[in-house]
Amino acid sequence: MRIVKLSQESRQNLLENLLKRSPGNYGQYQDTVQEIVDRVKTEGDKALFELTAKFDWDGISKENVKVTEEEVREAYDTIDPALTETIRKSLKNIRDYHEKQKQYSWFDTTPEGTMLGQKVTPLASAGVYVPGGKAVYPSSVLMNIVPAKIAGVDHVVMCTPCNKEGKVNPAVLVAAKEAGADEVYKVGGAQAIAAMAFGTESIPKVDKITGPGNIFVALAKKAVSGFVSIDSIAGPSEILVLADETANPRYVAADLLSQAEHDEMASAILVTTSMELAEKVSAEVDGFVAVLSRKEIIQKSLDNYGYILVADSLDDAIETVNMIASEHLEIVTKNPFEAMMKVRNAGAIFLGEYSSEPLGDYFAGPNHILPTNGTARFFSPVSVDDFVKKSSIIYYSREALEKVHKDIEYFAKAEQLTAHANSIAVRFEQKED
Amino acid sequence: MRIVKLSQESRQNLLENLLKRSPGNYGQYQDTVQEIVDRVKTEGDKALFELTAKFDWDGISKENVKVTEEEVREAYDTIDPALTETIRKSLKNIRDYHEKQKQYSWFDTTPEGTMLGQKVTPLASAGVYVPGGKAVYPSSVLMNIVPAKIAGVDHVVMCTPCNKEGKVNPAVLVAAKEAGADEVYKVGGAQAIAAMAFGTESIPKVDKITGPGNIFVALAKKAVSGFVSIDSIAGPSEILVLADETANPRYVAADLLSQAEHDEMASAILVTTSMELAEKVSAEVDGFVAVLSRKEIIQKSLDNYGYILVADSLDDAIETVNMIASEHLEIVTKNPFEAMMKVRNAGAIFLGEYSSEPLGDYFAGPNHILPTNGTARFFSPVSVDDFVKKSSIIYYSREALEKVHKDIEYFAKAEQLTAHANSIAVRFEQKED
Numbered sequence: 001m002r003i004v005k006l007s008q009e010s011r012q013n014l015l016e017n018l019l020k021r022s023p024g025n026y027g028q029y030q031d032t033v034q035e036i037v038d039r040v041k042t043e044g045d046k047a048l049f050e051l052t053a054k055f056d057w058d059g060i061s062k063e064n065v066k067v068t069e070e071e072v073r074e075a076y077d078t079i080d081p082a083l084t085e086t087i088r089k090s091l092k093n094i095r096d097y098h099e100k101q102k103q104y105s106w107f108d109t110t111p112e113g114t115m116l117g118q119k120v121t122p123l124a125s126a127g128v129y130v131p132g133g134k135a136v137y138p139s140s141v142l143m144n145i146v147p148a149k150i151a152g153v154d155h156v157v158m159c160t161p162c163n164k165e166g167k168v169n170p171a172v173l174v175a176a177k178e179a180g181a182d183e184v185y186k187v188g189g190a191q192a193i194a195a196m197a198f199g200t201e202s203i204p205k206v207d208k209i210t211g212p213g214n215i216f217v218a219l220a221k222k223a224v225s226g227f228v229s230i231d232s233i234a235g236p237s238e239i240l241v242l243a244d245e246t247a248n249p250r251y252v253a254a255d256l257l258s259q260a261e262h263d264e265m266a267s268a269i270l271v272t273t274s275m276e277l278a279e280k281v282s283a284e285v286d287g288f289v290a291v292l293s294r295k296e297i298i299q300k301s302l303d304n305y306g307y308i309l310v311a312d313s314l315d316d317a318i319e320t321v322n323m324i325a326s327e328h329l330e331i332v333t334k335n336p337f338e339a340m341m342k343v344r345n346a347g348a349i350f351l352g353e354y355s356s357e358p359l360g361d362y363f364a365g366p367n368h369i370l371p372t373n374g375t376a377r378f379f380s381p382v383s384v385d386d387f388v389k390k391s392s393i394i395y396y397s398r399e400a401l402e403k404v405h406k407d408i409e410y411f412a413k414a415e416q417l418t419a420h421a422n423s424i425a426v427r428f429e430q431k432e433d
Numbered sequence: 434m435r436i437v438k439l440s441q442e443s444r445q446n447l448l449e450n451l452l453k454r455s456p457g458n459y460g461q462y463q464d465t466v467q468e469i470v471d472r473v474k475t476e477g478d479k480a481l482f483e484l485t486a487k488f489d490w491d492g493i494s495k496e497n498v499k500v501t502e503e504e505v506r507e508a509y510d511t512i513d514p515a516l517t518e519t520i521r522k523s524l525k526n527i528r529d530y531h532e533k534q535k536q537y538s539w540f541d542t543t544p545e546g547t548m549l550g551q552k553v554t555p556l557a558s559a560g561v562y563v564p565g566g567k568a569v570y571p572s573s574v575l576m577n578i579v580p581a582k583i584a585g586v587d588h589v590v591m592c593t594p595c596n597k598e599g600k601v602n603p604a605v606l607v608a609a610k611e612a613g614a615d616e617v618y619k620v621g622g623a624q625a626i627a628a629m630a631f632g633t634e635s636i637p638k639v640d641k642i643t644g645p646g647n648i649f650v651a652l653a654k655k656a657v658s659g660f661v662s663i664d665s666i667a668g669p670s671e672i673l674v675l676a677d678e679t680a681n682p683r684y685v686a687a688d689l690l691s692q693a694e695h696d697e698m699a700s701a702i703l704v705t706t707s708m709e710l711a712e713k714v715s716a717e718v719d720g721f722v723a724v725l726s727r728k729e730i731i732q733k734s735l736d737n738y739g740y741i742l743v744a745d746s747l748d749d750a751i752e753t754v755n756m757i758a759s760e761h762l763e764i765v766t767k768n769p770f771e772a773m774m775k776v777r778n779a780g781a782i783f784l785g786e787y788s789s790e791p792l793g794d795y796f797a798g799p800n801h802i803l804p805t806n807g808t809a810r811f812f813s814p815v816s817v818d819d820f821v822k823k824s825s826i827i828y829y830s831r832e833a834l835e836k837v838h839k840d841i842e843y844f845a846k847a848e849q850l851t852a853h854a855n856s857i858a859v860r861f862e863q864k865e866d
Contacts, residue, residue, distance in 0.1 A: 171847065257855070383823070
């Protein structure tokens with residue numbers, strides 16, 4: 001891996017390089033995707049099935065688009081029962097963690113007869129997108145469905161493309177069933193997103209669409225945003241390790257590679273105060289790459305977006321961490337908790353030598369769908385919050401309103417909104433005669 | 434106002450008519466706006482000032498784009514001191530309410546040496562957009578800035594267009610100062626949104642942009658979404674009153690008009706179980722319209738999007754309320770609290786005879802920036818939540834990881850992610866030799 005001395009210039013170059021991967025730069029496919037979205041919106045199933053026949057399976061029809069109970073049973077029979085067991089263990093942890101995110105409705109009253117509050121209501125329905133293709137991630141199925149179900153969403157549907165024989169990946173089906181998906185549909189791509197956003201004869205319209213996908217899926221989600229709610233558009237995966245001289249270079253190297261293997265656009269960065277560690281990690285990386293099964297992807301990812309930055313001080317290093325705002329941040333320093341207190345921007349923070357990033361991907365419980373590409377500056381991990389919405393609650397008694405009615409009327413008139421003022425004044429007109 | 438018997442068909446027609454107002458249908462200006470955004474992104478101040486000179490004030494320059502302390506003092510001297518006092522009273526209530534929305538970081542531990550949690554961090558900066566033109570709303574300035582400040586945002590900037598003489602509305606300036614804006618810039622339109630999203634020589638880049646605006650502002654916010662966070666795109670204002678025979682028709686009529694006066698696209702709907710109330714409200718509306726200052730706007734709004742729906746039962750009425758998912762909902766029934774329990778979708782819910790909608794616009798404390806156009810199905814009022822983001826916190830001790838490491842490795846391998854498995858395995862390799 002390239003070792004670079006941290007400077008304003010090297011950091012700026014790195015930041016600009018990373019931002020090349022932004023899903024905000026996908027503009028060139030926008031018209032194609034908009035066309036697909038518009039077709040599905042107006043033609044419904046007809047367009048959905050034509051597009052699915054073209055890209056995925058030419059046998060698709062109204063009769064077989066929905067995965068049957070029989071197909072789900074087949075999936076359980078197909079996969080290694082040990083995987084079902086592991087999914088269940090992982091699911092328990094994910095559920096336990098997300099339970100703690102639940103927010104409650106609240107209100108506050110005064111004896112003058114006012115009640116103000118906030119009513120929390122789950123969304124009525126949610127749609128989860130799960131990509132097909134070679135990279136099949138049942139763990140992502142769990143991470144999308146659990147927060148929706150814990151939030152109290154009644155109806156969770158899932159869309160995922162099938163293969164040329166009309167089959168959905170069995171591990172994905174088992175994960176969906178275990179997590180509590182109500183229905184699974186064999187459609188994918190921009191057309192699946194449009195179907196969930198606007199509804200078709202076969203696919204129900206949902207309130208929110210979440211889940212990762214390729215560039216067409218990402219653009220389709222952006223196109224339907226506002227008609228439904230969407231999660232943030234995921235960019236390529238990222239890991240940033242903040243380490244000092246106390247870190248184990250072999251562990252750090254292995255962790256960097258765990259994200260580099262995702263795809264050629266993934267980014268793996270070490271920021272360290274120790275040149276010695278930098279060199280050792282670089283050597284360990286070389287050793288691992290030679291033997292790992294996804295070595296071609298890893299090598300390209302490291303060449304494109306892999307960096308080891310050597311900083312003069314831990315504070316400089318942390319400042320850089322905050323500027324990069326990585327999806328995953330591991331802190332492997334003498335006092336990781338203290339360093340964490342200075343971190344403003346990161347999707348998930350893994351503390352200490354044994355909190356390796358894949359622990360969070362698969363098992364610990366926190367959601368692994370995290371803000372990427374610097375958006376941890378303002379976005380949060382997918383959570384139960386994403387599947388509820390709030391309504392303000394306002395109650396004033398006559399006595400309470402009477403005390404303040406002149407102020408409200410005055411403010412409304414100052415904004416030239418006389419009908420606003422009138423709606424308050426009318427309630428006190430007899431008294432003021 | 435037109436009185437319509439509630440039926441599946443009449444409801445469907447109403448819903449389709451309302452959706453015509455969706456900001457999702459603004460496509461025709463998209464290219465113009467994208468061009469403005471791209472120009473400001475690449476050319477910075479040069480483009481920003483050229484566009485401002487063209488649309489707002491030809492005297493704009495690097496030296497005068499930022500509102501000075503002197504201009505703020507002038508604004509205080511210009512407006513009625515009573516308005517400053519009213520702003521302060523309102524501000525106190527808004528602050529008190531938003532304080533209660535604060536979320537705290539949390540963590541949970543087990544004696545095996547695991548700690549999981551969620552760290553809540555305020556955004557570093559926020560940009561508030563305030564429209565210029567005839568409709569000048571200092572109350573909206575408060576509603577945008579207060580949640581950001583309560584969340585702990587360090588740097589809150591505001592952009593608002595100035596008039597042909599380079600002056601910003603004084604009431605807006607006073608409200609900004611009172612609410613705690615750190616800087617105010619005299620720029621507006623799509624170019625102001627682009628400036629805050631990407632930064633220019635004069636305008637700092639922010640993490641989140643909120644605030645209403647015209648069609649160009651809305652499209653610009655959509656265009657920069659993902660590069661920064663944005664609030665949801667606001668459509669025209671809406672009020673829905675759910676009332677039974679116990680409601681005072683004069684109050685209901687006045688409240689409907691308080692939203693109808695906003696603009697010709699605004700919508701005012703009464704859903705009632707009482708034909709008698711329907712007729713009385715209609716008559717009261719006619720009486721008020723004749724004397725209100727904004728009668729032309731009100732009449733057009735009522736002709737376009739005003740309805741009185743008469744339902745057979747309260748349950749039918751509430752079902753319709755949930756389908757419309759109005760920005761503002763007033764419940765004026767015998768037992769408004771019980772009706773509220775059945776409401777799933779509404780931006781703000783006003784309960785009882787004296788909780789008139791403008792009370793929420795100006796004074797009670799809850800935010801008046803609310804989801805419009807049916808998006809209350811999935812969006813929430815602007816709140817402190819919008820100005821914080823979360824990071825997951827994950828810590829496992831060696832002992833804790835050791836207990837589960839085989840499950841994690843197994844799951845990773847099942848997803849063909851061998852480098853993920855390796856990053857766990859490497860931590861136990863000596864023991865397993």
